[in-house]
Amino acid sequence: MYLYLNCIRNSMYRTREKIDKSIKILLEDLNNIALEDEIISDDEKAILDKINYELHNLQTQIMQILESDLDDDEFHDILKDTLHDIIVNVKIVADADGKITEDENKLLKRLQEFISGGIYNE
Amino acid sequence: MNEMVKKNKPKLQLAKILKINRETKDTHTLTLQLSEPFEWALAQFIMVQAEIDGKSVRRAYTISSSPTRKNLEITVRQTDTPTMSKYLNEREVGDYLNIKGPYGRFIWKVGMSEKVVCIGAGSGITPTRAFLQFFIDKKLEIPIKVLYSCSYGDNVIFRNELNELIDQIPNASYSLSITRDKMELDNVRTGRIDEAFMRTELTDWKDAYYYLCGAPSFVNHMITHLENIGIPKNQIKKEKWG
Numbered sequence: 374m375y376l377y378l379n380c381i382r383n384s385m386y387r388t389r390e391k392i393d394k395s396i397k398i399l400l401e402d403l404n405n406i407a408l409e410d411e412i413i414s415d416d417e418k419a420i421l422d423k424i425n426y427e428l429h430n431l432q433t434q435i436m437q438i439l440e441s442d443l444d445d446d447e448f449h450d451i452l453k454d455t456l457h458d459i460i461v462n463v464k465i466v467a468d469a470d471g472k473i474t475e476d477e478n479k480l481l482k483r484l485q486e487f488i489s490g491g492i493y494n495e
Numbered sequence: 496m497n498e499m500v501k502k503n504k505p506k507l508q509l510a511k512i513l514k515i516n517r518e519t520k521d522t523h524t525l526t527l528q529l530s531e532p533f534e535w536a537l538a539q540f541i542m543v544q545a546e547i548d549g550k551s552v553r554r555a556y557t558i559s560s561s562p563t564r565k566n567l568e569i570t571v572r573q574t575d576t577p578t579m580s581k582y583l584n585e586r587e588v589g590d591y592l593n594i595k596g597p598y599g600r601f602i603w604k605v606g607m608s609e610k611v612v613c614i615g616a617g618s619g620i621t622p623t624r625a626f627l628q629f630f631i632d633k634k635l636e637i638p639i640k641v642l643y644s645c646s647y648g649d650n651v652i653f654r655n656e657l658n659e660l661i662d663q664i665p666n667a668s669y670s671l672s673i674t675r676d677k678m679e680l681d682n683v684r685t686g687r688i689d690e691a692f693m694r695t696e697l698t699d700w701k702d703a704y705y706y707l708c709g710a711p712s713f714v715n716h717m718i719t720h721l722e723n724i725g726i727p728k729n730q731i732k733k734e735k736w737g
């Protein structure tokens with residue numbers, strides 16, 4: 374939490390490049406987590422696809438807002454809410470069959486870490 | 496001034512839709528009643544959150560009404576592959592929206608400049624409407640010029656309202672440019688807002704505050720034209736979406 378607050382107050386991170394890079398690293402990381410047992414199950418694939426979709430959407434929306442004249446607190450308030458939506462939306466996919474497996478949970482945990490980190494400290 | 500206003504950190508709240516005005520075939524203005532009224536500044540925006548097809552979606556909308564008006568309004572153009580914009584345009588009077596705001600420092604205050612130029616394209620006209628209402632309500636005599644660009648005549652948002660607002664401001668002028676239609680109407684030019692047009696239109700507006708709003712490519716072109724005709728960067732404010 375402390376790290377998150379620290380990061381979100383640091384405006385030097387509020388750039389398109391930094392956000393793109395963080396998201397790229399996260400996606401690679403998630404793929405590696407899914408591949409730990411050398412098989413990407415259908416459930417894992419559904420989560421990865423959903424995360425991909427949501428992060429792509431985040432990029433489009435946040436990039437528009439990024440260019441608005443916002444102060445950093447406002448920007449990070451919006452970012453925090455948008456990231457929260459991602460967790461909610463991905464959990465819906467993970468829980469679609471009524472259970473969240475250990476492998477699915479690992480992906481969710483990594484996503485949650487990324488989001489709690491304010492997406493910058495990758 | 497809005498009644499009972501509070502200046503607080505943005506907080507998620509419910510807003511009731513009091514009125515819906517159809518502006519064009521794909522654009523509506525929603526008049527909202529806030530459950531926790533707040534004060535907003537010219538051209539700030541709110542975030543609207545909704546559950547759409549089982550997922551949480553959040554989008555930004557400029558407040559298209561002046562802070563001097565009682566109700567907060569947003570004007571939403573439905574995009575070609577819409578999510579939130581379709582959801583909003585399908586709402587009915589009496590429905591509630593989750594909103595949070597106001598956000599943004601993209602603001603102009605009396606005293607900031609002797610003149611104002613608003614340049615918008617498509618749905619990027621929403622903040623201009625708020626500007627014009629503000630000028631009327633505050634009885635401002637500061638010259639204001641509006642340049643609005645739309646692809647087709649049918650897409651012109653606030654078509655009559657803009658003319659009516661302009662007529663009530665002593666030093667206001669308005670030019671509508673239609674880029675893809677041939678329109679034989681008074682005060683409508685065809686073609687893009689290009690550098691040559693700007694040079695003629697803005698000869699006496701070098702010291703104005705410029706307020707640009709529209710799709711990124713439009714806004715970027717406008718910035719280049721303005722810089723080429725000698726408008727300093729610090730007089731140009733912009734908002735891009737789409």
Ligand SMILES: Cc1cc2nc3c(=O)[nH]c(=O)nc-3n(C[C@H](O)[C@H](O)[C@H](O)COP(=O)(O)OP(=O)(O)OC[C@H]3O[C@@H](n4cnc5c(N)ncnc54)[C@H](O)[C@@H]3O)c2cc1C
Pocket residue numbers: 433437438441540554555556557558570571572573574575576577578579580581618621734735736737
């Ligand atoms: C600060 C700010 C203020 C805004 N104010 C307004 C406003 O006053 N009125 C308004 O109608 N919109 C406004 N927008 C745009 C709005 O936030 C949404 O992006 C828009 O309504 C599309 O959302 P959607 O969920 O329907 O489509 P999405 O699912 O987000 O996008 C669908 C597709 O449409 C494209 N797209 C996104 N926005 C637009 C657009 N405006 N025009 C054309 N294509 C687009 C995207 O690139 C994407 O490919 C604003 C955006 C920002 C950042």
